[in-house]
Amino acid sequence: QVQLVESGGGTVQPGGSLRLACRASGFSSQYYNIGWFRQAPGKEPEGVSCIDSYDDVTYYADAVTGRFIIFRDNGQNTVYLQINNLIPADPAVSYCARHGTGTMKTLCEMLQYDFKAPGTQLTVSS
DSSP: OOEEEEEOOEEEOTTOOEEEEEEEESSOGGGSOEEEEEEOTTSOOEEEEEEOTTTOOEEEOTTTTTTEEEEEEGGGTEEEEEEOSOOTTOOEEEEEEEEOSOOOSSTTOGGGEEEEOOOEEEEEOO
16 A cells, blocks of 8 residues: 655654654655645645655755755655754644656645645644
8 A cells, every 4th residue: 555654743842853754655755756744723834845856855945944854764765854943833734745747846846746644743832
């Protein structure tokens, strides 16, 4: 069965860190662009970070640059999102997704990532 499953969400204090994992099954994620996206309450979903399938080129949204790191572990068939220095704007449902066949002008065009995982909640609380 082809699927993506996230793990690692939870509640973290401001300034804290955690790591989200997006594990693929039924296909090899190393051959696909994989992205992380999030949707905060009352807001539109947004692209957070994406990683390219050819040479692991990465993209980060301005709001997370310098704090988030996306990387692959192909042996685990997993893409990770390391989240550091959490701020009050970070809480959201985060989900990973696989790029389909559509052409993109930039790496992290959300509408082109059409195979999505269910999502995991990230909360920041002191």
